[in-house]
Amino acid sequence: MAPAQGQSLSPGFDAGATEFELAAQLYQAIFFHDGPIARDTVRALCCSALASPDGCFVLGDGLAGDAPWAALQIQSRASGTLAAGQPPLGASQPNRLGLDLVFAGRHLGFLGVAARAGGYDGEALRRFADLGALLASMLHARTSHDQRVEALASSEREIRRQSQMLDQIHDSVITMDPQGYITGWNAGAERLFGYAASEVIGRNILLLYADEDESMEGFFNAFLADGSREMKVRRRKKSGEVFWASVSLSVSHDEDGTPSGLIGYVVDISDQQCAEEKLRLHARIFECAGEAIMVADAGERIVSVNQALCDITGFAERELLGCTPALMNLGSGGARWDEIRRALDAQGYWSGELQPLRKDGAAYPAWVSVSLVRNTADAPSHYCFVFADISARKEAEEQIYRLAYFDPLTGLPNRSLLFSLLAQAITEAHRKHEHGALLFVDLNRFKHINDSFGHTPADALLAEVARRLTRSLRKEDVVSRLGGDEFVIALFDINRREDAAIVARKLLAVLAEPFFVEQHEVLLSASIGISIFPEDGRDAETLIRNADVAMYRAKQTGSSSYLYYSREMNLRSLERLKLEGSLRHALDRGEFRLHYQPQVDLASGRITGAEALLRWEMPGHGMVPPAQFIPVAEETGLIVPIGEWVVDAACRQLRAWLDAGQAPVKIAVNLSPRQFSQNLPRTVLGILRAHDIPAELLEVEITESMLMHNADSVVAMMQEFAAAGVSMSLDDFGTGYSSLSYLKRFPINTLKIDQSFVRGIPRDANDSAIATAIIGMAKALNLKVIAEGVETAEQQDFLKSAGCDEMQGYRFSKPLPADPFAALLCASNG
Structure with a gap:
């Protein structure tokens, strides 16, 4: 050891x-x-x-x-x-x-x-x-x-020193071997990607790729082939967030100079990419904007324009660069530019309408916005002009204004503009204690012209009426068309109440002059109602309503005339509205009745038939005279369901009499012009079949006025009635535009002499002559004749001697309810 x-x-x-x-x-x-x-x-x-x-x-x-x-x-x-x-x-x-x-x-x-x-x-x-x-x-x-x-220690110290240096770099530095496996990972990479070094070292760089179609081999090959040391790619963080990165690569070599790996320097450029994208977007918006954009420097020299400006003005870009906006009348001098400069100095922005010039010198309306751009030193650096050609918008606004306030047919002010002008005039008249007048003009029988000539010629006639009315008035007076054949004339300043009548007479005279429609001479007449402000109303609605009431009363006189409004007219108008309201519910409530006036053979004195006459028994008011409610029913269109009820009620009563053993008798019912439609024959014949009534027991009465319009369609319907066995009678003959051609064309069985001619005979020679002529003509045409309104023995004797076939009137009997009529019928025909 x-x-x-x-x-x-x-x-x-x-x-x-x-x-x-x-x-x-x-x-x-x-x-x-x-x-x-x-x-x-x-x-x-x-x-x-x-x-x-x-x-x-x-x-x-x-x-x-x-x-x-x-x-x-x-x-x-x-x-x-x-x-x-x-x-x-x-x-x-x-x-x-x-x-x-x-x-x-x-x-x-x-x-x-x-x-x-x-x-x-x-x-x-x-x-x-x-x-x-x-x-x-x-x-x-x-x-x-x-x-x-010592060399190894020195190398380790150098590596530690380099690692410390890499960790001090804020951006990420990643080293890889040639196969893409991560060998180095600094603190910047850890901050950027969220991975610790221990989580990624030894793993392939593909871990950080965001796009599946991007391969490491392709990335490295692109680097080696293009020699590019910087590429923009998308990378993914540990959290899953994808961001844009700039990757700069360099090759590391071993001691022999052989490439041993790659060093990647990765920077998050998401913000930069967004900023670049925003700049590109702004550039595209600038160039593709539909509005013209122009930028001038602090010296008011144009430095940039977009294509829209060139398209609008006709100038090429090269013709504008270096020039001042004054070339297009957009600045550099003038009172308006001084105003713009003051606004720019005060708030940095101005907008308003200007009249720039095109290259050809033509001015056009434009909505212009000018912004002052300041540099970092807060000094003016540029002026930005944004403007649009609003010619089309101005034309559209004018068109909308015309449509909103003017009648498209005549070019006259419409109801909206009239109300506005009236409101101002009434206020001014009240302040100055002055007077004005409103004339409501309605053309008489204009519907007949419309039906006869068609809408286009009739519209041309209305336009000519508008021109005549306008030429007949002062410039300060207003002529307005409310619609159809209704015109309203406002006289904003009159000295006397009688002045309105002078104007009304003048207008009636102008309208009485012949008009020409498709080379045909046409005569018009009108009815005029007059209201005076402020006496007859202190607002436009009331004045027009009261003038309308007066016009309606004038129209009832049956001639071309005018009337001033009075309170009594309004009371009658209110009564009429109440009557109309009650009439709308009368059918549902079962308030209608049928009375039957006998038709008597003058030779034998026997009852041959009866005319079914409509009666209205209003609860709380008793019987309402037909003269009051029939015109209202005609105007409102209620006469159509009421007329159908009359036919049904008459047939139902006939069925009851036949079932009771009563001798058959013909019943005549009146048809209104409003009832004539293609479905009328089918409706009437359907009612006959429903009650099993023989067609010869029903007679339909029509008036001359019905024959004047849509003659072909009326002929077809009458022929359908005749083919079914229903007889036809022409009522009130001689009161209208009597024409023998009607008697020739239409399958008529009977003529009825109007009571207006019967009333004067035998004392009135003219009435006697007319009655005699009608009877003679009917006989010549093999038509039966009935005289209405016979009240005296003298009338009866004259008609009998003249050859009249039948009569009806109070001389024999007034109209009776069903049961009294049946009793009279039994007694008469014993």
Whole structure:
């Protein structure tokens, strides 16, 4: 066992010790636990091996101890290496031995032994020389070992120093072998990726890749092929987060210069990538923006424009760069630019509408925003102009305004604009204690023109009416079209109430002049209602409503006229609205009744039939006169379901009489023009079939006005009735535009002389002549004639003598409910 460090090796050797034992002891002394050489032990071993009482062992060139050892050293160096059998060195001390320890030409130390009794023989000299050679080789080995240890320690210190330096680098540094396995991982890499060095060293770099299609081989090949030392790639952190990284690579080489691995320098460039992407995006937005963008420097010189600006203005980019915005009337002088500059100085921003110039000099409306850009020193550096051509938008706004406030057909103000103007005028009139008037104009019988000529010619006629009305008024007056054939005229300033009547008469005269529609002369008339403000209303709604009421009353006179509004008119209008409301529910509530007025044969005096007349018994009001509710039913369209009820009720009553054994009698029902539609014949014939009534027991009455419109469709329907056996009578003949062509074209069985002609006979010669003519014409056409409204014996005798077939009226009987009529029928026809 080797002695502990610092312990002297007991020189328990003698000259007879074996060479192996001596070498082992010397090795132990020289390579003692990698510590310093135990020089005293070596010296003692050498002295024991030569049985010398003392000796000297020195490392390197220096000598320790007294001068004699130095002298001995010099002698030894002077005489060269000892050889076996040489005489002792030195004349004064022949018994001392000294030897330089040299190996491979390198001086490693000195060994010397003192004199001993009897001196040193040849064997001792040989042994001393071998001992020196052994020490020299061991010292060489120890020196080489120490050098390698020192080199290794120095390398380890350098590695530690480099590792410390790498850890001080904020960014990540990763080293890899040629196969991509991680060999180095600094603190920056740990911070960036979240992996500790112990988690990644020895693992492949693919651990950090984010894209599955990216291979390590491809990455390295790209690096080696392109010579690129920097690449942008996507990497994945331990948390799973993917980020953009800049990877810079360099190749490491071994001692022979062969590539031994790669050193990667990885930087997170996510923020930089986002910033670059944002810059690219901004650049694309700048170039692709639909709005024009222009940037000028602090000296108001244009430095950048986008394509939209060139498209809008017609200027090429090269024509604008270096110029001032004044080239396009966007700045650099002028009162407006001074205003813009003040806003920019105060708040850094201005926006508003300007009139820039195109390259051809044409101005156009543009909405312009100007921003002042300041540098880091807060000094103005650039002006940014953003503007859009709003010509189309302005045109669209004008179009929307026209559609919103003007009638598209006539170009006149519509209801919305009229209400707005009226509100302002009423306020102004109230403040100044002035008066104004509203004239509600409605064209009479315009629907007939629309039906006769069609919508397009009728619209052209309305446009001409608008032009005539406008030309007839002052510039300050307003003509408005509410819709259809209704116009409202506002006279904002009149001196007297009577002035409105003067204007109304003027307008009626202008409208009475002939119009021409498709080269046909057309005569129009109108009804005008007048309301005065502020007396008749203090808001537009009330004034128009009251003028409408007055117009309706004027229309009821049946001629071209005008009327002022009065409170009584409004009361009547309210009564009419109440009547309309009750009428809408009368059918559901079963408030209608049928009365039957007998039709009597003038020759025999027997009842041949009856006209079914509608009666309305309103709860709490009693019987409502037909003259009151029939026009309301016509206007509201309620006459259609009411008329269908009349036909059904008449057929139901006929069925009841027939079932009771009553002799068959023909019942006539009136049809309104509003009821005439393609479904009318099917509806009526369906009711007949439902009640099993023979078609010849039903007669439908129509008026002349019905024949004037849509004659072809009316003929078709009447022929359908005739084919089914339903007879037709023409009511109120002679009161309208009587035409013999009607009697020729339509399958009519009976003419009814209107009571307006019967009332004057026989005293009135004209009425008597008209009645006689109608009877004669009917007879010539093989038509039956019935006279309405016969009340006196004289009327009855005249009609009988003139050849009239039948009569109805109070002379014989007033209209009766079903049961009294049935009783009268039985008594009459006994």
